[in-house]
Amino acid sequence: MGESLIGAIMISLLITISRVLGCGVMPSGQASTRTFTVSGITSLPVAMAYSNKPDVSAQVPGIATTRDGAKAFVSRLVMQTVVDVLESQARSALLPDVVISAILGQLSVRVTYEPLPCQMVVLGVTTETMLMKNDQFCIIVDNTVTGICTGKMDRRMRGMCTEPNKATIGPVPTNHTSISGTLMTTNIIMANWSRQMWQSVLNRAIRMLASGPFKSHFFSVTGNVGGS
8 A cells, every 4th residue: 555545544534533433532541553673774863872971971972971860861752753744644634733633642762772871982093092902982073873882902102093904994783773663542543543654653653763963874774564
């Protein structure tokens, strides 16, 4: 089923919510959930990484200072993007603000993400730093974590990440380049949306991320909604 047709069906169902059932909710304690995954993030905004080292925070002001802080950033980003997609669909259906607010209030997004720890950083691959075997540096370029620089020296010596005898450069580890979570709604109509409808929501959210302030990080990501 084409995404444009799915979008039309979603708009029709949103109108049904407004005109037939209002903002009806499922019985108390019940909710419908859909799992989702987003993978293929190529680089990280510094807010998706964290360091509790004051010198790192001084060099990279946008980096989160705690793991929980980085997780909260990702949760807010994903939640706001999903809300923006659904709000856009609801406005296309000409629903009044009070109904839109109620529908969105019946939705929650729980996000699971493992932030990248950056206890040491190097600002660009050609910046000299003190390298030692197994020392791991987050490479930061323009508020972006582009990769990992790992020292190869048996004793601490000055060098650059581009010097193959002194360090190796690798990508951001894959366990930090994917996001998973759960979409949960207590709205009667949305609770019965098919997997394809929620997949359409996720696809639109990904396109929104790929065209927004963090587009360089999300331009090649893919997403999948679980279930049947």
